[in-house]
Amino acid sequence: MRGRAARRVALCRAALRRAASCGLLLVVAACGRPLTPLAPAPLPAAAPSAPSPAGVNSRRVPTHAGPRSDGVSDDDLAALWARQLRVPVDGLRRDQVRDSYTARRDGGIHAALDLLAPRGTPVRAADDGTIGRLADGPVGGIAIYASDPEARFVYYYAHLDRLAVGVAVGRRIAKGDVIGYVGTTGNAPRDTPHLHFQVMKRAAGRAWWSGPPINPMTFFASDGADAPAPAPRIPRSVPDWSWP
C-alpha cells in the first residue's frame, strides 16, 4: 500500500507540474481518490462538430469574462452557450453569483466559481450529460465530473457534503437532477460551505481534469431552482390503507 501511495503522490506532482506549465494552474481535485470505480471511466468520444447555436438562444453568445484559456475558440463558447446552463445550486439566482474565476489561488488563478450556499443545499446538474468520474480527495473533497451529451465539455462539482442517492459513474443525468449537496469536503473552509463549479473544454486523450477551463459566469441561462420543496411529511401512523 505504501508503494502505491508513493506512486500516487509522484503522479500527482507530475500532473501539477504539467498543469502549471500550461499557464493556468487548475484548482481541481486532480489527485483525488476515486470512490467507484477505482479507475476513472474513459472519456466518451468527442462529437465530430457541435451544432450551430443560431436560433437556439434568444440573445447573442456572451462575452467570456476574464482571460480565455489557450485552445478555447469562439465556436466552443457558442457551443457552451447553446447548452443553456442553469445555476447548479438551489436558491441561487444568476445575479447572485460572484465571479471568483480570476481569484488568485496557489500561484495560479482559481479558474472556477465558488457558489456559496448553506450546507446541505441540493446541487443540481447544470446540463444534461453523463457522470464520468467520482472523486474524494484532499483538495476537491467529494466531487463529480460530468460531461455534456456530446462530451465537448466537462463540468466539475467539488466540496460536496455527500453524493445524491443513485449517483454513479456512467449514469446519465438530466439538467436539474439533484446530484449532490453543498458541503466543505476537501480543502474548503469549514465555515464556508460552497460548491466549487468548474467548466472545462474536454481535452481529447487527456484526463477529465486537464482540459482548458472556461469561465461559466456569463453562460448561465437560468437560475438555480427556488428553495427546495420541503420533504414530504410522513405520518406517524398510517391509517388503514394499502398501496394500489
Ligand SMILES: [Zn+2]
Ligand atoms: Zn473554488
